[in-house]
Amino acid sequence: MALVNLKQILLETRTKKYAVPSVGADNHVLFEAVLRQAEEENKPVILMIPGFLVKDMDPRFFEYARLRIIQSPVPVCLHLDHAASYEECMNGIKYGFSSVMIDGSSLPFKENVALTKRVVEAARPCGISVEAEIGHVAGGEGNDNDGNEVDVNAFTDPAEAKEFVELTHVDALAIAFGTVHGVYKGVPELKLELLDKIRALVDIPIVMHGGSGLSDEDFQNAVAHGISKINFCTGLFLSTTEAARAAIEEHNNKMQLPAVLGVINQAARKEIAHLFEVYNTQPVALADIAHK
Ligand code: 13P
Numbered sequence: 001m002a003l004v005n006l007k008q009i010l011l012e013t014r015t016k017k018y019a020v021p022s023v024g025a026d027n028h029v030l031f032e033a034v035l036r037q038a039e040e041e042n043k044p045v046i047l048m049i050p051g052f053l054v055k056d057m058d059p060r061f062f063e064y065a066r067l068r069i070i071q072s073p074v075p076v077c078l079h080l081d082h083a084a085s086y087e088e089c090m091n092g093i094k095y096g097f098s099s100v101m102i103d104g105s106s107l108p109f110k111e112n113v114a115l116t117k118r119v120v121e122a123a124r125p126c127g128i129s130v131e132a133e134i135g136h137v138a139g140g141e142g143n144d145n146d147g148n149e150v151d152v153n154a155f156t157d158p159a160e161a162k163e164f165v166e167l168t169h170v171d172a173l174a175i176a177f178g179t180v181h182g183v184y185k186g187v188p189e190l191k192l193e194l195l196d197k198i199r200a201l202v203d204i205p206i207v208m209h210g211g212s213g214l215s216d217e218d219f220q221n222a223v224a225h226g227i228s229k230i231n232f233c234t235g236l237f238l239s240t241t242e243a244a245r246a247a248i249e250e251h252n253n254k255m256q257l258p259a260v261l262g263v264i265n266q267a268a269r270k271e272i273a274h275l276f277e278v279y280n281t282q283p284v285a286l287a288d289i290a291h292k
Contacts, residue, residue: 024233033268051083135176147185179210243267
């Protein structure tokens, strides 16, 4: 069985200096494309669906996702991204996610701690890992292509990050050090010295949200400075749409849906192959992580 949680899939990232791609896969087409690329390269991958989408999705999709992952030879984490409440997290656990993110990053510190602790207490006995966020990565995914600005006032405070981890016992921590969700307004600038300070104080895997729009060098720097999981959604959505548009145009607007889906599959796989390369993602032996 290759369904693993976040703690397991990120276990070797720091010693071997790589990150695992965490990719938006809320539909069958992207889900299969990402998973097949992971299988072809024998690499671990995290498939994410955001909390706000889950309530409107057919629960049978999660059954399919779980079964497909269980039968896959590579380690895969099925992660509920940005759940906004305790109830959303419990719903994700009910649907079979192996990992949840509780996002209390807009709440005051104490409230974020209390909410995160409650989720950890419920999830841990079920073997479900929990990611939380301290500081706040601005912007949202979706159709806002005008761009989002980095909020320097919401960067993660290293001492707060340390205290947060000690109080909540989360499995992975998302931090804010120069990224935004969605399309960037301007050129992104990662504050690597801030990441270093946080890394030195926090002894669990650190997560970078807002991967889309960063350069290969940004990714390589983030990994070299200790990032274990990199979320990447908008870039995948945009590049697959662009590939479909270009192919349709190339065929004088006479392309049928199955062929368009084939183009999208290939474009998504190419994007994931690129992420594996720039994140330096390494194969993981299931036996080494399964009982952790
Ligand atoms: P991007 O859409 O900017 O890649 O961010 C994804 C993300 O961080 C999801 O949590």
